[in-house]
Structures are given as C-alpha cells and as structure tokens.
Amino acid sequence: MxxxxxxxxxxxxxxxxxxxxxxxxxxxxxxxxxxxxxxxxxxxxxxxxxxxxxxxxxxxxxxxxxxxxxxxxxxxxxxxxxxxxxxxxxxxxxxxxxxxxxxxxxxxxAGHATVTPLAGGERSARVYYGPVATRDFGGLTEDDRSAMADRPPTQVVIEELFTGYALPDRPVWLFSFCARLPSGPITEVTVLNGEAGASFGHIADHLPWHGHGSVKSWALLVPSG
Known part of the structure; x- marks a missing residue:
C-alpha cells in the first residue's frame, strides 16, 4: 500500500x-x-x-x-x-x-522531555532534551543504555556550543547520531539543519560501548537571557 x-x-x-x-x-x-x-x-x-x-x-x-x-x-x-x-x-x-x-x-x-537550565557569562538558556533512541546491533548492555540516557552525545554538543561558540538569539535545534559498528565508529551531528559532525567526532567517546549499536537524540536550546 x-x-x-x-x-x-x-x-x-x-x-x-x-x-x-x-x-x-x-x-x-x-x-x-x-x-x-x-x-x-x-x-x-x-x-x-x-x-x-x-x-x-x-x-x-x-x-x-x-x-x-x-x-x-x-x-x-x-x-x-x-x-x-x-x-x-x-x-x-x-x-x-x-x-x-x-x-x-x-x-x-512534554512530560517525555527533560529540561535543563544553562548559564555562563552573560547568557542563559533552557535546553529541552528528548528521549534517546537506541538500536542494538549486538552486545549492547544495560550499562550502555543507562550511559546513553544519562549523558547522550547531544548533551555534549550542547555544552560545547554554549561555552565555545557564538549562538543566535533564537532557538537552536540539533540532533546527533552515534554508532559503533564492526567497520568503525560513526558520528553525525546536525545543527540548524546543517551538518556539523566534523567538529564533534568525540562526543560519544565517554560511552562504554560494550557492543555494536547506535544512539540518536534531539535537543532544543532556547535563550532565556
């Protein structure tokens, strides 16, 4: 059909x-x-x-x-x-x-998202994180899933954007897709619909990766001051 x-x-x-x-x-x-x-x-x-x-x-x-x-x-x-x-x-x-x-x-x-305040220098924001989407290609453990949920790679991107980059005075949306495959790691980051993965190849290095799989998550950063 x-x-x-x-x-x-x-x-x-x-x-x-x-x-x-x-x-x-x-x-x-x-x-x-x-x-x-x-x-x-x-x-x-x-x-x-x-x-x-x-x-x-x-x-x-x-x-x-x-x-x-x-x-x-x-x-x-x-x-x-x-x-x-x-x-x-x-x-x-x-x-x-x-x-x-x-x-x-x-x-x-809205109850399925997590809201986190950020502040630094003269600016502040609220960040809305969505649930992580994971896929197990073989060998991922509960430790892997817990680590992905507790600190998804998208959170690493947000923190680095907020502290190290000039940001527009309007909402910034982004998502990341990170995977570990037999052929090697994959890292994709999309910010405001543009590919930014070349600058963030390290964002999933903190995850244990006991097996092969992937994690994808979204976030929206909204300036508040």
Missing amino acids: DIGAEEIAGLLARMLADGHALPASAGGAEVEVAGTGVRIAIAAPQPQDNGLVQLPIGVSHPSFGGMFAWDQAVGVPGGDRHPAADALDGWAHTVLPVFAAALLPGCDL
Whole structure:
C-alpha cells in the first residue's frame, strides 16, 4: 500500500487531536496546532533498501525565523503498519516531545522531555532534551543504555556550543547520531539543519560501548537571557 505526505499529515493530526488533546488539523502536507504557532510539515516518504522508509518531518514556530527543524525519521516494515507510519510513530515519541516541552507545555508529550537550565557569562538558556533512541546491533548492555540516557552525545554538543561558540538569539535545534559498528565508529551531528559532525567526532567517546549499536537524540536550546 502506497502512502503519501498528505496521508501522513492527516494521520499525525488525528494522533495529536485524539491522542493528545491538541487542536491540530491537517491542510495538505502540513499540520497546524491552532493558537500555538506550531506547524509540522511532512515531505514525501522515501523508500530505502530492505523495505525501510525515510520520512522527512519538520517543525516550525514563529521564533524559528521562518525555518523548519527537519528530521529524517526511519520506519521499518512489519505487521500491518506501513513503514512510513512506523517512522511517524518513532518521531512522535522521540523528537516531538522536545518541541512539545518548549512550545506546547500543556501537552502530555512534554512530560517525555527533560529540561535543563544553562548559564555562563552573560547568557542563559533552557535546553529541552528528548528521549534517546537506541538500536542494538549486538552486545549492547544495560550499562550502555543507562550511559546513553544519562549523558547522550547531544548533551555534549550542547555544552560545547554554549561555552565555545557564538549562538543566535533564537532557538537552536540539533540532533546527533552515534554508532559503533564492526567497520568503525560513526558520528553525525546536525545543527540548524546543517551538518556539523566534523567538529564533534568525540562526543560519544565517554560511552562504554560494550557492543555494536547506535544512539540518536534531539535537543532544543532556547535563550532565556
């Protein structure tokens, strides 16, 4: 069964309205949460190898300066659910809580994010971290998962950005993907939709990595002073 961006947007709107009591409605391939300024755009699902589907999803808000915070959610085939719907479900549980905590504080999804204040010099901020998404390719332990949850690589990026870089006076979104494979480590960092991994190749070095696997996590840094 084929499924397009408009169908996914409709599914997301119903999920937000029926499951999370948000005033969400779909128009074309975009979902609007009335009265909040939050818009969520869906791009066409992209089939990958082995039945996987990559689903681009972006969140926007007036404070983002007209930009969307994009993610490439991945869905896997299985059961009666289309892999694009699987991608949407994974995104809703690991990425959307970050934006819900910052922009939709009355939503129950906000409870799945962690909020941390940061201060240094003449600036301060609040950082919203989402749940980590891990995959075990063989040998990962509970110690690995606990370490990933306690100090995800994205947190390392945030701390280094805050202390060592000039940042805009508006929200900064980012995510990291780190993996240890038989072929070697992989580190990917995306800041404001741009690739920044070359500067942050060390961000997962503190994790024990007893086996092969990956960890991905999102964050939103919102200046507060």
